[in-house]
Amino acid sequence: MWAARVHAFGGPEQLTYEQVPRPVPGPGEVLVRVHAAGVNPPDWYARRGFDNIPEAIRPVWPLPFTPGSDISGVVAELGPGDSGWQVGGEVFGLVNFPGRAAGYAEYAISPAAHLARKPAALGHLEAAAVPMAGLTAYQFVVDHLRLGVGGTVLVNGAAGGVGHFAVQLARIAGAAQVIAVASGRHEDFLTDLGVDRFVDYTRAAVEEVVRDEVDVLIDTVGGPDGHRLLPALRRGGRIAPVFLGDYHPERAAAAGVTVGGWQVRSDGNQLAELADLLDTGRLQVGIDSVFPLSEAARAHARAERGHLQGKIVLQVAG
Ligand SMILES: NC(=O)c1ccc[n+]([C@@H]2O[C@H](COP(=O)([O-])OP(=O)(O)OC[C@H]3O[C@@H](n4cnc5c(N)ncnc54)[C@H](OP(=O)(O)O)[C@@H]3O)[C@@H](O)[C@H]2O)c1
Numbered sequence: 001m002w003a004a005r006v007h008a009f010g011g012p013e014q015l016t017y018e019q020v021p022r023p024v025p026g027p028g029e030v031l032v033r034v035h036a037a038g039v040n041p042p043d044w045y046a047r048r049g050f051d052n053i054p055e056a057i058r059p060v061w062p063l064p065f066t067p068g069s070d071i072s073g074v075v076a077e078l079g080p081g082d083s084g085w086q087v088g089g090e091v092f093g094l095v096n097f098p099g100r101a102a103g104y105a106e107y108a109i110s111p112a113a114h115l116a117r118k119p120a121a122l123g124h125l126e127a128a129a130v131p132m133a134g135l136t137a138y139q140f141v142v143d144h145l146r147l148g149v150g151g152t153v154l155v156n157g158a159a160g161g162v163g164h165f166a167v168q169l170a171r172i173a174g175a176a177q178v179i180a181v182a183s184g185r186h187e188d189f190l191t192d193l194g195v196d197r198f199v200d201y202t203r204a205a206v207e208e209v210v211r212d213e214v215d216v217l218i219d220t221v222g223g224p225d226g227h228r229l230l231p232a233l234r235r236g237g238r239i240a241p242v243f244l245g246d247y248h249p250e251r252a253a254a255a256g257v258t259v260g261g262w263q264v265r266s267d268g269n270q271l272a273e274l275a276d277l278l279d280t281g282r283l284q285v286g287i288d289s290v291f292p293l294s295e296a297a298r299a300h301a302r303a304e305r306g307h308l309q310g311k312i313v314l315q316v317a318g
Pocket of ligand 1: 040041042132133136156157158159160161162163181182183186201220221241242243261262263264265306307308309310311
C-alpha cells in the first residue's frame with residue numbers, strides 16, 4: 001500500500017511517498033481502508049522530532065514512521081474477537097492518541113474502541129477533519145471545564161482546528177456569550193459559526209478591549225506570552241491552555257484565576273456524540289485545504305505557515 005513516511009527528522013521535505021506492507025489487525029483491532037486523513041499539529045511535531053517540546057517530556061519516536069492519527073474510511077478487515085464493527089462499515093476515529101498511529105496510508109490499524117460510525121451527512125474529507133480537534137474541544141468543554149448555561153467563554157485561536165469546534169461546543173453548552181479571537185480574515189467564518197463577538201488580535205490588544213469579563217478562556221495559542229490575556233478574566237475565572245504556555249501562575253492566583261489544561265484522548269463513544277451533532281447540523285466542520293496523500297509534504301508546509309481556517313485534510317482514496 002502507499003503511505004507517507006518519515007525517515008529522518010526535519011522539514012516537510014522529509015515526508016516521502018512510498019510503498020509499505022499492508023498492516024494486519026490484531027485482537028480488538030480493525031483494519032480501515034483510509035479514504036481521508038486529518039493533519040494535526042502533533043503530526044508535524046513528530047516529523048520534526050518534537051523539537052518544540054521540552055526535553056524532559058519529549059516523546060522519542062523510532063524512525064522510520066508513518067504519521068497521522070485522524071482517519072475516515074471503511075472497515076476492510078477485523079482482527080480476532082468481536083470488535084463490534086462489520087466489514088464495509090464507514091468509520092472515523094482518533095487512533096491511539098496519545099500514542100502512535102499510522103494514518104497517512106491507504107490502510108491503517110485502529111483499536112475498535114477508538115472508532116465511531118462516520119456521520120452520514122459528511123463525506124470522508126470532512127469526517128477526517130473532526131477527530132482530534134473535535135475531541136479536544138469536546139473533552140475541554142464537556143469533561144474538564146463542564147461548561148453549562150451562562151457565562152462568557154473566550155476562545156483564543158478560534159478559527160483553527162480546535163478553536164472552531166470549541167466556539168460551537170461552548171455555544172451548544174449554553175454559554176451566554178462566546179468571544180472569538182482570531183486574525184481579521186476569519187471574522188465571517190466565525191460569525192457564521194455563531195460567535196457573539198469577534199476580536200481581531202492583529203488590530204487591537206485583546207486584553208484592552210476585553211477586560212474583567214471572561215469566565216473561561218480556552219487558549220489554543222499558548223506560548224511564552226500566554227499570560228497576556230489574564231486581564232480579560234474576571235475573578236473566579238479559569239484559563240484552559242490547549243498547548244504549553246507561560247501563564248504566570250502566581251499572577252493568575254493573585255487575580256483569582258485558575259489555570260489547568262489537559263491532553264486529548266481517543267474515545268469512540270465521545271466521537272459518536274460529535275457525529276450526532278454533525279449529522280443534525282448543530283456542529284459544522286471547517287476545511288482549510290485538501291492535499292492528496294502523495295503531497296503530504298505540501299500539507300505539512302501549509303500547516304506550519306499557520307493561520308489556518310479549520311482543518312487540513314489528506315485525500316487518500318477517491
Ligand atoms: N491539549 C491537547 O490535547 C491538544 C489537542 C490538539 C491540539 N493541541 C495543541 O493546540 C494548539 C492548536 O491546535 P490546532 O489544531 O487548533 O491548531 P491550528 O489549526 O493551527 O490553529 C491555530 C489557530 O491559531 C490562530 N492564531 C495564531 N496566532 C494567534 C494569536 N497570536 N492569537 C490568536 N490566534 C492566533 C491561527 O490563525 P490566525 O492567526 O489567522 O487567527 C489558527 O487559526 C496546537 O499547539 C496543538 O499542538 C493540543
